[in-house]
Amino acid sequence: MSGAHLEPLVKSASALPRAPKNWRTSVISAIFVGFVIALVWSWLYIDMTLSTVFGGFSDIWNLILYMFPPIFDNFPEALRTTLETIWMALIGTTLAVLLSIPLAFMAARNTSPHPAVIAVARGIIALTRAIPTLVLAAIFASSVGIGPFPGILALGLHSIGMIAKLFTEAIENTEATSRDAVMSTGAGKWQSILTTIIPQITPSSVGTSLYRLDINLRESAVLGFVGAGGVGFLIQSELRGLDYQRAISAVTVIFVAITLIELVSARLRASIIGDHLFSPSKQTPRSMARVASDQQKISTALAGRQLTLPWTYERVLRASVGVSYLVMMVVAFATIDMPLLSAFSLVDDLAKGIAQLFPPDFETAGSELLKGMLETTAIGFIATALGLVIAIPLGILTARNIIIRRVVITVTRGILLLIRGLPELILAVIFVAAMGLGPVPGTLALTIGTATFMAKLIGDALEEVQQAPREGVSATGASRVQEFISAVLPQALPNLVSQTLYMLDVNLRSSTVLGIVGGGGIGFLLISAIRGYETQTVGAIILVIFAIVYAIELLGAFVRWMVE
Amino acid sequence: MLSNSGGAVPLVSLAGVSKRFPNGTLALDNVSLDIPEGQLLSLIGLSGSGKSTLLRHVNGLLRPTSGVVEVNGTQVSSASNRELRKVRRDIGFVFQQFGLVGRTTCLENVLNGALGSLKGPRYGVWSYPKILRSQAFDQLDRVGLANQAYQRADTLSGGQMQRVAIARSLMQRPKIMLADEPVASLDPESSAQVLDLLLRVSIEDGMTVVVTLHQVELALGWATRIVGLRDGKVVLDRDATTLKQEDVMEVYQRVDSSLSNESDIVSDDFASVVPAP
Structure with missing residues (x-):
């Protein structure tokens, strides 16, 4: 009997009306594909295989062992x-x-x-x-x-x-x-x-x-x-x-x-x-005593027509x-x-x-300049993507409206805070000491920095979602995971996209300096040129860094405008 | 005394004033108006009729596109910044949204009224001379808020905020008091209080008052002269005592009566503010 109600409204898939196409969605998909291609290219370019990453971690672990006691x-x-x-x-x-x-x-x-x-x-x-x-x-x-x-x-x-x-x-x-009003008084x-x-x-x-x-x-x-x-x-x-x-x-x-x-x-x-x-939100005996003493001070001042502000708490x-x-x-x-x-x-x-620095000399560094620029960009892309992958679960674990157990939230937030206490470049210098010069230690350091920072942003974005749609989806009998995917994620998505772009921007800037500590990218060229007093080459490198940063800022502004 | 030409030399005089905003709106259309000393004038009209724009021309917050505004012998419409500051010192201005600096104390907000007579920027109560602080206390006392002197202005109720704003204007010892919808954001009880206060201090200090109001009954209650604006034009200018309700009706009538929906809304609106005869 109940089966009669479940008769499909549309008989076959081909009869489904298609969602109308618009140029915005096509441009956004094109950009997305572009990012994926850039990512794959980056991965190949700096040759970051799983074995180098895990080998790197064991090197780092060994270094940490050397550090003790x-x-x-x-x-x-x-x-x-x-x-x-x-x-x-x-x-x-x-x-x-x-x-x-x-x-x-x-x-x-x-x-x-x-x-x-x-x-x-x-x-x-x-x-x-x-x-x-x-x-x-x-x-x-x-x-x-x-x-x-x-x-x-x-x-x-x-x-x-x-x-x-x-x-x-x-x-x-x-x-x-x-x-x-104040202008009106003359x-x-x-x-x-x-x-x-x-x-x-x-x-x-x-x-x-x-x-x-x-x-x-x-x-x-x-x-x-x-x-x-x-x-x-x-x-x-x-x-x-x-x-x-x-x-x-x-x-x-x-x-x-x-x-x-x-x-x-x-x-x-x-x-x-x-x-x-x-004005503390909680009323404690101390805060109430404070308020009372303040009121006392104010009324004394008023009674004596004191012409200076009383020293309230x-x-x-x-x-x-x-x-x-x-x-x-x-x-x-x-x-x-x-x-x-x-x-x-x-x-x-x-x-x-x-x-x-002028006129900038692009000749001396030559192809190294291009190589440094590509490596810098590749590091920025990989660190952002990897960092995001790690940050999403961590961010979810810090969102008070999603995780019920306070302990989980407190522990995750504590760990993130501790890791954030180490600046990326200090991580990078340690990783370089463990793994040797090259882009992989730099990328790993940047990835860890990205993950902790993004986790916080993701946690904040998730906490801002509205409750009503979640209740609506739950009321249909959806599981907690289903409810998260269909009611929380779509709300937080625009914010996440814009935060990721911001992170990419930050990471490309950071990866320009990783090379200064031997972590790969254009920074290495820069520091050697500075140390060798090749000032016009320094000028050229700075212009290149400027170009990378400016290009990514324009790209970011464009994507944000498209997603809007 | 209530005649439109008033005394020998009007304190405020607008001659052929028009104002067109950069977006193309003609807010004032050839307005001429003389206001003699001591008059209590109420400007009425729908929102968008040009009342606020007119007031802002009197103290030079806006400059006319054409025409001349003269206050107390100074041509405001062509005054230099320095002259403008001098004219403004004699003109109190009360805003619908009070215009208090919320994070500072009431005393400091009242003291801000003395800035025109001081040289250089001031920050904090301590930066004003003691004599002015004492006067500020007196003015707060006058509006009944001396006990709130050291309270932050954003902790007050709307009616109290407007009273602080009035005290700030009184600090200037103005000759003219302009008030732009001073009670539009207030509940009826506070409205009555604030208007009574404004009227009382104005009479006490012998000020000339121009108030814009959209509640006609309030305007009829205390003004000596009523001026009605519609679409930037003066459409009514009467002694308040001889004014009839039908005259007021005219102010609120739309020129374009073909927009029947809108005129319905207007008459509904109107019915609520004018008691049925």
């Missing part, structure tokens, strides 16, 4: 250089923020004095992002001398690209009525900007700066590879001297520093952006965060030998350094 007699030196790494990141980020503020106001449509200024400011912002920090540091180190100073300059200049871009967006997203342009725009952009700008500080700390840890200060030089020389037991102790110190700072900064960032730094906390920052900056400047007095000759040095 660690010898900590280099601890004072490791600590000193790690602190130097931290101060470099701090000063570099501060420098970038200071340079970004005027740039952002010039680049934002609602504050810029003129459209031409907008175009110039945006051009500068885009340009600073184009050359990787390590490459900038290598160039500066050869023009102003080795030490932390070129490293700080490199961090400061490169970070503008991200910081100023996000500041600009924050300024453009401010609400305009308050500015109109206030001038700068008065109204300071009064109404600054308070609105403060939380997001502080968040951006803290996030960049995290990134810069990782970057700063490897600047020593090109002689630009920090712990990187110590790690690299110990590995080169086959002194593995001491290398691991230096790596441990920087690893602990990065992980701790990331935890603190993530906490601070979440509360600042959420704007609840000072919130204000004290805010001020102590600011004071701690200032104290750290003072210590940083006292610790690091900054040739501030030579700032004028510095500009001159830099200008000369840049002038030396």
Whole structure:
């Protein structure tokens, strides 16, 4: 009887109406096929067979065995250089923020004095992002001398690209009525900007700066590879001297520093952006006592018509965060030998350094240049694809709305956090020490970095999906896996595609510098040209790197526009 | 006193003012209007009729495409930035969306009203002179919010926010108060409170007031003169006491009556704001 209801509506497959074709889907499929072809080509190009990968892992394992037991007699030196790494990141980020503020106001449509200024400011912002920090540091180190100073300059200049871009967006997203209102009282342009725009952009700008500080700390840890200060030089020389037991102790110190700072900064960032730094969500006896004492202070101030803000708990906390920052900056400047007095000759040095790169010489490096470029691209593609494959299950394991057991989530997140504590280039330098020079150790290091970063992005993307479609699919009797595939995945897909593209972009940039530590790609050519003072070849290599980065950015923008 | 020509020299005068926006909309169409000192004028009209645009021309937030705007002896329509700032100091402006800086305290928001009389940018309560801080307290007291002085502005209710915004305008000690739909975002009770407050302080300080309102009953309640706009043109200009409901009807009538659907909506809308005779 019930069979009668299940009579198929359409009798044969050929009678099914076809989904209408549109050019967008064909272009997207073409791009997808293109990516697959690029991937296969990359795989063949750097000859990454399963046996090399597994052989590599056993080499790495052997190296790790050599590292134990660690010898900590280099601890004072490791600590000193790690602190130097931290101060470099701090000063570099501060420098970038200071340079970004005027740039952002010039680049934002609602504050810029003129459209031409907008175009110039945006051009500068885009340009600073184009050359990787390590490459900038290598160039500066050869023009102003080795030490932390070129490293700080490199961090400061490169970070503008991200910081100023996000500041600009924050300024453009401010609400305009308050500015109109303040202008209506007869206030001038700068008065109204300071009064109404600054308070609105403060939380997001502080968040951006803290996030960049995290990134810069990782970057700063490897600047020593090109002689630009920090712990990187110590790690690299110990590995080169086959002194593995001491290398691991230096790596441990920087690893602990990065992980701790990331935890603190993530906490601070979440509360600042959420704007609840000072109003805890949970009511504890302590928080309630705090609120009561604040109210007491405020009413005393009001009763006495006190004309200054009372020192509430919130204000004290805010001020102590600011004071701690200032104290750290003072210590940083006292610790690091900054040739501030030579700032004028510095500009001159830099200008000369840049002038030396021209005209770029493509002849000397010749076919090596093309080879390096292809290898760099291949490494970027493979690391992204492999990283994605590893990241998907890890990302699912961190999504609170999919995994029911809290333990699984906590453990996965903990492991990811720990692995993220090791910058990719430090991984790369260790892998190169274990497996020898070549693209495979570099690719593996980049893959691990990609996997941990993507896992977090995937976890976040999955947590953002709407619940209603999931319930709808579950209600039809679908299993949990079916429900995940048909209701969760389609929602998260556009986000995942765009994150993957972003990762590809990041990885191509990273793979341009892998060669600096012997991990394959164009970086090796670059560092040898810098060391050999072949400045015009350096110019050519930088142009090639610029071209790769720019091409992938255009491609990314195009694909995002198509998927939209 | 209520005649349209008013006193000898009008405080605010618009002569043949037209405004065409870059997107082609003609927001004001040859508007001429004289406002004598001490008048309480209410601008009425549908949204999009040009009320807000007209107000923004008075304090120079917008410049006319053609025509002349004169306030207190200064040609606002052709004033330099410096002159403009000087004129604006004498004009309070109250916005529908309050225009408070949410993350700062009420006291600081009120102090922002003094920026026009200060040189250079200011940030934080401490950066204003003590005497101004004391005045800001007084103004907050006047709008009944002295106890909220150290509270963040975004923690207030809508009615309280608008009162802080009024206190900020009072900091300027303005001659003219412009208010653009000051109660459109508020519930009826807060609306009445805010309008009463605005009216009380204006009379106390002898200000000239121009308010745009779309609730006709509110406009009839307290204005001395009603000016109606439709499609950027002045279609009504009357002493409020002699105004009849039919006259007001005319303001809300669409020129294009063939759009029967729309005129239905308009009359529905209208029925809700004007009590049945």
